[in-house]
Amino acid sequence: MLDLAPPACPVPLPPANRTVFFVSDGTGITAETLGHSVLSQFELRFKQVRLPFVDTLDKAYDATRRINEVAETDGKAPIVFSTLVKADLSAVIRQSKAMHMDLFQTFVEPLEQELGVKSTHTIGRSHNTADSEEYKNRIEAINFSLAHDDGQSNKNLASADVILVGVSRSGKTPTSLYLAMQYGIKAANYPLIPEDFERDKLPSGLVNFKKKIFGLTIAAERLSEVRNERRPGSKYAAIENCRYEINEAEKMMRREGIRWMSSTAKSIEEIAATILQEIKPDTR
Amino acid sequence: MLDLAPPACPVPLPPANRTVFFVSDGTGITAETLGHSVLSQFELRFKQVRLPFVDTLDKAYDATRRINEVAETDGKAPIVFSTLVKADLSAVIRQSKAMHMDLFQTFVEPLEQELGVKSTHTIGRSHNTADSEEYKNRIEAINFSLAHDDGQSNKNLASADVILVGVSRSGKTPTSLYLAMQYGIKAANYPLIPEDFERDKLPSGLVNFKKKIFGLTIAAERLSEVRNERRPGSKYAAIENCRYEINEAEKMMRREGIRWMSSTAKSIEEIAATILQEIKPDTR
Structure with a gap:
């Protein structure tokens, strides 16, 4: 068992007074990986909340409520990274008062056009995919x-x-x-x-x-x-x-x-x- | 040491005759996670090529050449998922004959607007970020x-x-x-x-x-x-x-x-x- 060197010690980051939500109908790992990568380009500290397994309308409404509460408390729009394959769930989340980064809306639809086939809109495919x-x-x-x-x-x-x-x-x-x-x-x-x-x-x-x-x-x-x-x-x-x-x-x-x-x-x-x-x- | 159940046995997927590139100035893990997640929504099999550590103009030109060669061989535009934080590298890759899914162009710029600060455009921040x-x-x-x-x-x-x-x-x-x-x-x-x-x-x-x-x-x-x-x-x-x-x-x-x-x-x-x-x- 071995340690690895941590990266060079960074200066503590200033707080952004912003909350980031990772919303997913699956594990949320894709939303989080994507989100971390994007956020790492800003020298700010974000409060982060994971909302995985949002796979029913009820859970989507719950998530929306939580996002709106935080919007109120923070006095600033939260940032939402989401990977929701069902259009109805995505639509509910997008009603919340936040800045939305919707992975599927952004990338899946153009790809459907390019490939000339419809996507399956199947939940939970990221990690057991293909074979x-x-x-x-x-x-x-x-x-x-x-x-x-x-x-x-x-x-x-x-x-x-x-x-x-x-x-x-x-x-x-x-x-x-x-x-x-x-x-x-x-x-x-x-x-x-x-x-x-x-x-x-x-x-x-x-x-x-x-x-x-x-x-x-x-x-x-x-x-x-x-x-x-x-x-x-x-x-x-x-x-x-x-x-x-x-x-x-x-x-x-x-x-x-x-x-x-x-x-x-x-x-x-x-x-x-x-x-x-x-x-x-x-x-x- | 223990095994886990594999997911229910899927039907073999038909080949898409499409090549997917994951291009990054870092490890490529974000590009790949994002790409797999998006591609898992299509019941097609893709040929996948990783091009990590594309962090100089020379390497960007090399990558572009590889993508163009594949475009020629496949007779179809490859799909490129990229996470390149430097605008000049990104610009080179985007000249290649492919369908481009550019993570930074897509998400970082709108976030700069929302947060009212510029991003750092620093390579290799995804995995040792923050602290x-x-x-x-x-x-x-x-x-x-x-x-x-x-x-x-x-x-x-x-x-x-x-x-x-x-x-x-x-x-x-x-x-x-x-x-x-x-x-x-x-x-x-x-x-x-x-x-x-x-x-x-x-x-x-x-x-x-x-x-x-x-x-x-x-x-x-x-x-x-x-x-x-x-x-x-x-x-x-x-x-x-x-x-x-x-x-x-x-x-x-x-x-x-x-x-x-x-x-x-x-x-x-x-x-x-x-x-x-x-x-x-x-x-x-």
């Missing part, structure tokens, strides 16, 4: 990544899509799990430990799989900080030891021709997307 | 959920946000990890096993935390199927045994006043969003 094969693969990948976390097992490495290596706490575990969960990638991970540096060799289980190994490295200062949180004042966390391990790990990866990147100040999402691009650029 | 506190919490939650997977540890249960319980393979592990990764929720999980049913009591470590326990159940037929994949022909996987365990688990949860839901035919996202709504309805 259950894809979903099964994700679950299998999560199980695989858990079973192959932190060098636990050499079994079935042949069926791994990628094997992450790096010193302890360089970010391998969360990245492996994210790759599995988001993309259905079977990601094993192996720590590079002082014994490997003394032998000056990759862990023996890995030598046959060099093509799918991907390395993570991290700035020594950041690594020391992260390790100190777990084992304060230990040799393991000391800056000299961190420098030594990172140096040895990078030397080894360079010599073995292993692709690698730094996880310092990168989010799991960024690390995962970069790795994916290296190992498997296109989906299906 | 690094939030990001740190997510990593901590992932580590917590891993350390408390499958009843591994009774330590620090007081700091869990939720404790999932259910029979083996009812979906607890992937749900816990998803709650941690997506929402920064510290989710422990505990199996309910035949010994618990014989004693007719909740695992003793849990009795003080009843308020944050959430149960998962699953249809016996589905459970038997999932268990048979792992241990074919075992007593563990036999339908009678699955029926017995599920029946006992539901009886126990009912008696203890534990909220629960069925994971059968639900995606991890749906289960997680439902649990979140029960334990922590609003963000911040």
